[in-house]
Amino acid sequence: MTSSTALQSIEKHIPIVGNIHTKSPIAYGATRLAVSAVNAAHMAVAESYINGLEVPDSVLRSLFDTCMPVLFRYFPSLLTAYEWVLTETDRTAEGSRDLMKIHYDLPQAMLNPMLGDGKLIYPKYTMGLWEKGAANLEQSQMQMIDDVIEKLDIQDGDRILDFGCGWGCVPNYILSKFPNVQFTGINLSHNQCEYMRQKMQDPESYLSSGRFTLYEGDLNDANFETKFDKILSIGVFEHIGNLTKGFQKLASFLKDNGKVFIHIITVRIPNNMSSPFLHKYIFPHGRIWKYDAVASHNKDLKTIKNWYLNGYNYSTTLVNWLKNFDDSQAIVKDLDYGMDYGKFRRIWRFFLIWADTLFASCDGEYIGNGQYLMVRA
Numbered sequence: 548m549t550s551s552t553a554l555q556s557i558e559k560h561i562p563i564v565g566n567i568h569t570k571s572p573i574a575y576g577a578t579r580l581a582v583s584a585v586n587a588a589h590m591a592v593a594e595s596y597i598n599g600l601e602v603p604d605s606v607l608r609s610l611f612d613t614c615m616p617v618l619f620r621y622f623p624s625l626l627t628a629y630e631w632v633l634t635e636t637d638r639t640a641e642g643s644r645d646l647m648k649i650h651y652d653l654p655q656a657m658l659n660p661m662l663g664d665g666k667l668i669y670p671k672y673t674m675g676l677w678e679k680g681a682a683n684l685e686q687s688q689m690q691m692i693d694d695v696i697e698k699l700d701i702q703d704g705d706r707i708l709d710f711g712c713g714w715g716c717v718p719n720y721i722l723s724k725f726p727n728v729q730f731t732g733i734n735l736s737h738n739q740c741e742y743m744r745q746k747m748q749d750p751e752s753y754l755s756s757g758r759f760t761l762y763e764g765d766l767n768d769a770n771f772e773t774k775f776d777k778i779l780s781i782g783v784f785e786h787i788g789n790l791t792k793g794f795q796k797l798a799s800f801l802k803d804n805g806k807v808f809i810h811i812i813t814v815r816i817p818n819n820m821s822s823p824f825l826h827k828y829i830f831p832h833g834r835i836w837k838y839d840a841v842a843s844h845n846k847d848l849k850t851i852k853n854w855y856l857n858g859y860n861y862s863t864t865l866v867n868w869l870k871n872f873d874d875s876q877a878i879v880k881d882l883d884y885g886m887d888y889g890k891f892r893r894i895w896r897f898f899l900i901w902a903d904t905l906f907a908s909c910d911g912e913y914i915g916n917g918q919y920l921m922v923r924a
């Protein structure tokens with residue numbers, strides 16, 4: 548027995564440490580109890596803040612800065628708030644309508660300025676790429692998309708599907724660079740689709756070029772008559788609970804020699820991660836897939852290349868979103884969120900601060916973004 552197998556075998560019986568998937572039944576049960584305690588503490592901090600506890604941002608940050616590295620390095624099995632996160636769900640994506648209501652269909656006048664709403668770079672709700680020297684949020688998003696263009700090897704004339712296309716930022720930017728590319732986007736968020744429909748009437752937008760087709764609908768029901776040369780999905784598989792079904796779907800939309808590019812938040816620990824705060828207030832049914840989950844679930848597609856992007860990229864993006872959110876208080880305070888604005892603001896500030904420190908913890912090496920280039924299996 549090698550020393551690492553001997554260690555794994557001891558860890559199998561010790562609650563909390565090591566890989567939750569290999570635990571003996573008693574150690575597994577004890578670990579789940581400890582998870583409940585950690586989650587109760589996490590929610591107590593979150594809800595005290597949400598309900599009005601005055602704490603400077605620096606105190607919140609130091610609390611997360613202290614706890615997260617310990618959890619990532621020594622107790623990763625405590626980061627799976629729910630047992631359902633360890634396995635695949637029945638449907639491709641669960642609770643999509645709740646997700647739209649709680650999150651994606653929030654007033655555009657709040658989300659759009661937070662994400663940045665430029666002439667070419669529309670609101671983009673995913674990591675900007677900062678490691679190539681971007682000077683601001685807009686540049687970081689352009690550089691992120693340029694990087695995708697290169698990795699997916701987009702060619703002029705390609706027919707491309709954007710699976711979960713947000714506000715159409717990625718299609719608009721890519722259409723501006725390639726005069727013969729055709730894009731199809733699908734998104735369930737009515738408000739985001741309204742934004743794109745307006746752009747499709749705006750002569751200054753590349754979405755009005757006649758080369759962009761929009762489907763407002765659920766990924767669970769997606770079906771297309773044409774097959775695509777390239778499929779990209781950026782920041783969407785966090786909402787997909789069944790990777791196998793998700794990839795099966797994408798494979799059925801792909802030409803024989805086509806390519807798929809997936810970009811997701813990922814975590815380099817042995818199990819998938821979740822958070823009770825995120826599930827309740829921000830992304831119902833959201834999960835963070837462990838880095839090797841994609842390669843181990845794709846029966847219909849195979850991963851030919853993958854990249855880990857350091858969490859610093861997302862952390863810097865989130866710092867910018869928090870600043871934009873704080874700077875737009877005069878406008879956003881009077882919008883309708885279905886709850887008292889003070890509470891809404893605290894939920895979002897907690898989310899943005901927690902997320903930015905999370906991505907920065909452990910020098911960005913544990914939680915960051917995963918990118919996967921796939922072809923038909």
Ligand SMILES: C[S@@+](CC[C@H](N)C(=O)[O-])C[C@H]1O[C@@H](n2cnc3c(N)ncnc32)[C@H](O)[C@@H]1O
Nearest residue numbers: 643671672673711713734735736765766781782
């Ligand atoms: C984090 S955003 C990323 C958007 C875009 N790809 C980007 O990079 O800006 C996730 C997107 O997926 C969409 N989405 C999530 N679940 C969906 C579902 N079940 N069906 C269709 N769209 C969905 C959301 O409305 C949102 O536009």
